[in-house]
Amino acid sequence: MYHLLQHHQQATASSADNTKTEITALSTTRRGFIKTISAGSGVFMLGCGVAPSLSQAAAAATPDLSSLVFNAFLKITPDNRVIVSIKHLDKGQGVTTGLTTIVADELGASWQQMDWEFAPADAKRYNNLYWGQSQGTGGSTSIANSWDQLRNTGASAREMFIQAATKKWQVEVGNITVKDGIVSDGKHSATLGELAAEAAKQSVPKEPKLKKTADLQLIGKDIPRKDSPEKVNGSAIYTQDIHLPGMLTALVLFPPKLRGKLISVDDKEAKKMPGVVDVVKIPRGVAVVAENFWTAKKARDTLQAKWDLSASESRGTDQLKQALTNATKQKNHVITTRGDAATTIAKDDIKGQVIEAEYHLPYMAHAAMEPMNCVVQVTDNGAEYWFGSQAPTIDQSQTAEILGISPDKVIIHTHYAGGSFGRRACPDDYVLDALHIAKNIKGRPVKMVWTREDDMQNCRFRPMSAHAIKAKVSTSGELLAWQHNAAAQPILRGTPFGGMIQGPVDPTVYEGISDLAYDFENFEVRATEFESPISTLWWRSVGHSSNAFVVETFVDQLARAAKVDPLSFRRKMLSKEPRWLGVLNLAAEKANWGKKLPKGTAQGIAVHKAMGSWVAQVAEVTVSGKDIRVNHVTCAIDCGIVINPDIVKAQMEGSIGFALGAIFGEEITLKEGHVEQKNFDSYTPLRMNQMPEVDVYMVDSTERPSGVGEPGVPPLTPAVANAVFAITGKPVTQLPIKLV
Amino acid sequence: MIKLKVNDKSVEYNGDPNQPLLWYLRDDLKLTGTKYGCGIGACGACTVHMNGSPVRSCSLPMAALGSSSIRTIEGLSSNVGKEVQQTWKELDVVQCGYCQSGQIMSATALLESNPKPSSTDIDNAMQGNICRCATYQRIRQAIGQTAKKLEG
Numbered sequence: 001m002y003h004l005l006q007h008h009q010q011a012t013a014s015s016a017d018n019t020k021t022e023i024t025a026l027s028t029t030r031r032g033f034i035k036t037i038s039a040g041s042g043v044f045m046l047g048c049g050v051a052p053s054l055s056q057a058a059a060a061a062t063p064d065l066s067s068l069v070f071n072a073f074l075k076i077t078p079d080n081r082v083i084v085s086i087k088h089l090d091k092g093q094g095v096t097t098g099l100t101t102i103v104a105d106e107l108g109a110s111w112q113q114m115d116w117e118f119a120p121a122d123a124k125r126y127n128n129l130y131w132g133q134s135q136g137t138g139g140s141t142s143i144a145n146s147w148d149q150l151r152n153t154g155a156s157a158r159e160m161f162i163q164a165a166t167k168k169w170q171v172e173v174g175n176i177t178v179k180d181g182i183v184s185d186g187k188h189s190a191t192l193g194e195l196a197a198e199a200a201k202q203s204v205p206k207e208p209k210l211k212k213t214a215d216l217q218l219i220g221k222d223i224p225r226k227d228s229p230e231k232v233n234g235s236a237i238y239t240q241d242i243h244l245p246g247m248l249t250a251l252v253l254f255p256p257k258l259r260g261k262l263i264s265v266d267d268k269e270a271k272k273m274p275g276v277v278d279v280v281k282i283p284r285g286v287a288v289v290a291e292n293f294w295t296a297k298k299a300r301d302t303l304q305a306k307w308d309l310s311a312s313e314s315r316g317t318d319q320l321k322q323a324l325t326n327a328t329k330q331k332n333h334v335i336t337t338r339g340d341a342a343t344t345i346a347k348d349d350i351k352g353q354v355i356e357a358e359y360h361l362p363y364m365a366h367a368a369m370e371p372m373n374c375v376v377q378v379t380d381n382g383a384e385y386w387f388g389s390q391a392p393t394i395d396q397s398q399t400a401e402i403l404g405i406s407p408d409k410v411i412i413h414t415h416y417a418g419g420s421f422g423r424r425a426c427p428d429d430y431v432l433d434a435l436h437i438a439k440n441i442k443g444r445p446v447k448m449v450w451t452r453e454d455d456m457q458n459c460r461f462r463p464m465s466a467h468a469i470k471a472k473v474s475t476s477g478e479l480l481a482w483q484h485n486a487a488a489q490p491i492l493r494g495t496p497f498g499g500m501i502q503g504p505v506d507p508t509v510y511e512g513i514s515d516l517a518y519d520f521e522n523f524e525v526r527a528t529e530f531e532s533p534i535s536t537l538w539w540r541s542v543g544h545s546s547n548a549f550v551v552e553t554f555v556d557q558l559a560r561a562a563k564v565d566p567l568s569f570r571r572k573m574l575s576k577e578p579r580w581l582g583v584l585n586l587a588a589e590k591a592n593w594g595k596k597l598p599k600g601t602a603q604g605i606a607v608h609k610a611m612g613s614w615v616a617q618v619a620e621v622t623v624s625g626k627d628i629r630v631n632h633v634t635c636a637i638d639c640g641i642v643i644n645p646d647i648v649k650a651q652m653e654g655s656i657g658f659a660l661g662a663i664f665g666e667e668i669t670l671k672e673g674h675v676e677q678k679n680f681d682s683y684t685p686l687r688m689n690q691m692p693e694v695d696v697y698m699v700d701s702t703e704r705p706s707g708v709g710e711p712g713v714p715p716l717t718p719a720v721a722n723a724v725f726a727i728t729g730k731p732v733t734q735l736p737i738k739l740v
Numbered sequence: 741m742i743k744l745k746v747n748d749k750s751v752e753y754n755g756d757p758n759q760p761l762l763w764y765l766r767d768d769l770k771l772t773g774t775k776y777g778c779g780i781g782a783c784g785a786c787t788v789h790m791n792g793s794p795v796r797s798c799s800l801p802m803a804a805l806g807s808s809s810i811r812t813i814e815g816l817s818s819n820v821g822k823e824v825q826q827t828w829k830e831l832d833v834v835q836c837g838y839c840q841s842g843q844i845m846s847a848t849a850l851l852e853s854n855p856k857p858s859s860t861d862i863d864n865a866m867q868g869n870i871c872r873c874a875t876y877q878r879i880r881q882a883i884g885q886t887a888k889k890l891e892g
């Protein structure tokens with residue numbers, strides 16, 4: 001225990017007030033982990049180095065537990081603060097509050113005394129339990145993977161406080177309570193801080209007893225966010241805000257197209273400018289290092305560079321679209337099959353109506369509000385980072401490889417991220433750009449910042465995709481067969497996440513299609529990976545963000561062919577799927593599905609499962625001429641036990657607003673391989689006047705918590721598109737929606 | 741030399757007159773609450789008050805400031821501003837928070853000039869502020885509630 005305590009203190013010394021003696025109450029046995037973690041499943045999983053799996057395979061997968069070590073998540077200061085180590089990045093999803101709540105509740109602390117700090121980068125203690133031996137945030141797993149770990153942390157500590165009190169007061173264990181931060185037996189009482197020193201001396205319980213649901217005080221309540229005050233008064237520190245003694249600012253001149261190679265650069269002018277410290281070549285471009293942003297920017301503008309663009313994309317959006325369409329016409333890999341969809345559709349003696357559709361989805365940019373950036377200092381024995389690191393273990397190992405050192409020599413101080421939506425979890429990218437610059441600048445930390453243009457032009461996009469679907473609906477209105485052929489660029493292939501690909505095709509191409517929950521007899525999904533030098537990356541809800549649009553709008557086409565109401569059509573095929581039905585019915589009921597609406601206004605519905613959670617949405621939409629207005633969205637989510645309902649609501653509101661941009665015009669297009677959008681004048685996220693009213697409802701559940709940050713995204717575009725279809729009678733098969 | 745007031749303190753500037761106010765605030769004065777989001781006046785993350793009116797500091801060169809008085813999120817001290825921040829906390833408007841200084845500065849300027857904004861007024865005043873986390877619903881509610889509080 002003692003050495004672990006030391007270890008923890010050391011690791012947190014930089015962020016904690018180390019003039020205070022910190023007492024660390026350690027938690028959770030290895031056995032406890034094994035028992036509880038093997039029960040977890042159904043969540044988007046990532047990994048590196050270990051056999052990982054994506055959402056559809058997750059249920060079958062058992063995380064590698066052999067290397068999980070005893071983690072330290074909790075410390076209590078004598079001044080009665082209870083501090084939780086947050087092993088995940090906050091990029092808006094509220095983890096600092098959610099994770100802290102879980103510990104507080106099991107411990108019996110008061111919310112006021114709770115505090116948190118970002119954990120250091122250390123996969124041994126702070127790995128994502130769904131990702132094997134890797135620390136990181138993604139796939140909406142923060143709460144889900146931490147649930148048992150942090151409950152055990154709190155419960156173990158509570159039992160240690162009770163033990164300490166029995167010894168101190170010479171009383172029976174059964175008479176002692178820990179509530180609102182007070183340990184008491186009715187006669188004596190003490191604060192957690194007062195008893196912390198004694199409590200830390202107790203042995204760690206092997207199997208701490210968790211509270212009964214009825215005894216939970218904070219979980220399930222609208223606890224105010226811990227990060228609100230500093231995000232409201234401007235004092236929250238993001239990577240962009242870091243100022244360290246001697247720090248320099250670097251801007252990179254990137255090639256005009258991704259994968260361009262520098263032939264030559266004329267930097268004479270730049271080097272002469274006062275305040276410019278150096279101009280350095282890095283693998284992806286040329287960096288100007290200066291005393292501040294403005295100087296670096298002005299100097300960068302003077303660089304004259306020649307690029308070899310032969311490895312870059314040279315096609316335009318229309319050509320890519322055509323090529324993707326062609327790819328969906330091939331006999332691609334069979335991903336899943338049951339019955340005989342091809343024959344059922346082809347055979348004339350099987351009576352019914354054949355419906356065919358072609359779908360197209362564009363590249364999308366993450367466009368997090370804070371453009372990518374990273375602060376790093378390279379020293380003689382390692383590297384030290386300050387930034388919003390979403391995948392610290394990968395960042396550590398890639399850095400170690402470049403510097404030829406061991407990963408534990410790479411220190412990462414995590415800071416708030418101004419959004420990410422997947423963008424910050426990106427190997428071979430902004431972190432390494434910064435590192436390559438800092439390697440040349442010894443003895444001073446370097447803050448590399450991207451301008452919005454760098455961020456957008458140099459982006460890793462959600463892949464473009466195309467789908468060809470054929471289906472047959474019987475004369476009595478039943479879905480008989482569905483044949484689906486999908487083509488999209490892979491996301492995982494060729495990255496450190498490549499180990500997650502288990503079949504012939506990257507699962508991000510077909511997730512949300514091959515695992516369709518609808519009950520019908522004949523189903524065939526084929527898919528292929530499309531190739532382009534454009535880089536791709538997970539965009540909030542990954543493949544689901546595109547695929548739910550395709551699947552759920554096609555279902556409405558089928559319902560129309562069957563002459564059945566879209567809700568009834570879905571309900572019938574989901575009768576054996578209680579959690580699908582649960583959200584579908586809840587959303588329909590709360591939206592008053594089928595209510596009378598004026599001409600030009602209609603409702604659309606969609607349901608999807610992603611990251612282990614089920615979400616249904618009903619959008620009420622008005623079309624006038626070419627204008628689309630989304631008036632209202634009713635959202636129902638089943639994410640198991642809800643830690644903080646208000647944060648779940650916020651995530652649904654945010655997901656809806658995020659996804660809605662894709663309806664109204666957000667898209668990345670290419671002209672001869674050049675990204676046409678540079679900034680928010682041409683790439684257009686949702687704005688205030690386009691935001692609908694949103695109502696959120698949660699299904700009551702006693703199931704384990706599952707994802708919240710992403711699953712609200714997938715059903716939104718199909719729900720809106722289905723409403724537009726209901727109004728115009730024309731199916732929507734492309735985004736953004738352009739009415740003619 | 742440019743003389744101006746930032747959060748009620750007098751400051752003097754001798755640097756590049758083309759440097760945008762945003763970078764002077766962030767890099768020189770270390771007032772990092774004002775954020776960079778686009779640099780072209782299209783996102784509102786850099787919104788500050790210049791003589792009481794909301795401006796995009798990324799697109800305002802130092803030379804254009806004259807002897808104006810600049811207020812940033814760090815110096816927000818008016819009744820309205822304080823109340824806006826309070827309601828923001830009560831409704832837990834923030835998600836990632838990166839846009840929120842700009843949102844709060846725009847909302848405060850709106851309520852200072854128009855204590856009872858209609859829904860359209862809110863749309864018009866806030867349309868220049870992007871929130872990629874799409875906290876718009878709560879921003880709208882928070883502006884409405886603050887207006888009510890200030891009234892009563």
Ligand code: FES
Binds near residue numbers: 777779781
């Ligand atoms: S940074 Fe000034 S408006 Fe975007």
Ligand code: FES
Binds near residue numbers: 369835836838872
């Ligand atoms: S809160 Fe994240 S951009 Fe607005």
